[in-house]
Amino acid sequence: MRQLKSLAKKIISPLVDSLGLYERRLRAAARVPDRWTIVMYHRVVTSTAADPFRLGMCVERSHFESQVRFMRECFNVIALTEGVRRLHAGEPLPPGALSITFDDGYLDNLTQAAPILDSLGLPWTLFAVSGGLDTGEMLWWDRTIAAFACTDRTSLDSRSLEMPGPARMPLDAMRAGDTVEAVLAHLWTLPHEQRMSVVHRIESQLQARVRPELRADRLSSAQIVELHRRGVEIGAHSIHHPNLGLCDDATAIGEMVSSRNRLQELLQAPVKGFAYPGGRLGAVTPTLARQSGFDYALATTVGVNDSRTDPFCLMRIGMPDAPLADFRRAFSGAIRRGAPQTALTF
Template sequence: MHLIKALSSYTRRQFRDTKWRAVILLYHRVTELSTDPQLLSVTRDNFARHLQVMKKHGKVVSLRRIADAIPSCSLPARSIAITFDDGYSDNLHNALPLLEQSHCPATFFISTGYVDRGREFWWDELDRVLLQPGLLPRTLDLKIDGSSYSWTLNDATYYNESDYQQNRLWNVLESDAPTSRQHIYRSICQLIQPLGDAERQGIINEFLKWAGAEPICRPTHGILSEKEIKRLSESRLAEIGSHTMSHPVLSKLNLDMQRVDIGENKAQLEKIIGRPVNSFSYPFGTETDYTDDTVSLVRQAGFQCACSNFPGVVSRDSDSFQLPRCLIRNWSDEEFEHRLEEFFNG
């Protein structure tokens, strides 16, 4: 009888080990935007429906539970973790209430270099100038990483309300740019993304000066303040995670610069929330956006897990410092349900 029990236990454990697969979902924003060229936002209605689908077809658990379960495979077979990157204020004001209504935990990875600066993320500042209605100078000249670039706006120098409405749903994944403004937006994003923070910010400042625009922050594009981070951390369902100070492509920085950007962010967040920050996510997060040395630095900084930004399931063989995540778009509940099944089936 003891032998039968032992064999039965072994069979259950073997089944659990082979079938255990978890999915980590990557969100950025929960809000309604008129333009969303980076496809970062999910509407409140769709996010609420996503949560319903998750609860129907899986078990929503914390990121840390998934990371801790990798060696033992001790979670349900269809575990789901919810994460948010960057630190937009709508994470607190829009996402958290819906998470609390559904009793679903989430991890919020925050870049603190933008906190309480009264500025938008650089990609949003480009959006505010180029993709909204208004008049701009005909020619834009910028020096980027030692090279000179020039763009001509042509017919898009004046961008009227009709142009805006016609093109406001454009995003960077589309192969064509309907006007020179979208072309310039995509070009500048590609050119300055790999740069260090000081150089990148200098270029954005020159760009704003060219446009005659002030460095402001629209209410629709607010970034979490220190007080809001503290409020977010007080929810029993919210974990605060680290996402560097300046949101750089870490692989483009030397090791000392990476160490500072990672370490200062962790220290600042811990000072704000008054407890350790144990989880990290790599900015941009694809395989080329960080290196093996970066992973070592994250370990040395005292983190217990780290998330990347490439799709995949978490299994017993996953690296807890390179956890795959599935990027979520503004999908309907039907589309999200279909995608979730695809994620689990790998």
């Protein structure tokens, strides 16, 4: 099914895009007043080998460059803090307002994305996980993905991972991607300590030696400071990247405040924004973010913001790893489905 979808995108999207339909839709959306689109990236890579199961967190460098060039031509790219300031002040948003964000804090944000964004003069914001910045340890989902991608095993015993469903999960080439998605979805349902215990069990069971191209290296403390000095806004993204919807109030506030404090110590500057890890949050989480002293917080709910949007429930659109024609199809579709839409206020 994934291969069929990929083939359809390669054939159909360029044909429709050649007629200018998607671009006209996007340019029309950029002319609508009081709309603010926030786009979300995670990684910018030089090889698709970095995303072995095509889970969507990686965008190939040439695709990224063509996408942000188009954004600069079609939209009014503004700093995230400028949009937030206008929301708080009750000021209208500029026509075609769009802001660029990155989550997690990967090394390639500095080595691959930053040079392109700098050359185009585009502002952007990075939300960094503050735990383990200088340990060299990959984030928990990257460890899981690498273990599956590098193993020689043909199946996984799900019982040792406390997962429901069949005892044996296949790892052959045709089905491994589905298994990985199921395991990652299960890990999101676990509290942090339990999740890390399961990740250790996965690595032990699969006995994989991680290949260099599967190492999802993170930014160091010094590199985050370097980006800040170059004008990049740095926001908080928790300590451990937990599912905040599973946390009690004290734990959730601790993740938010400790993450912010760690980054503020590094930067010697205020950290005003927070991005909910994986977009997972409970009904009171936005209230907790407000109580924690942030100016705003971002979710992963797909939509376009306006002057009525709660600054602690800002919506974003995730960017696909796609050439320009299919990017315009996906982006225009997301904007049409998500606008206008008002986030709930908690």
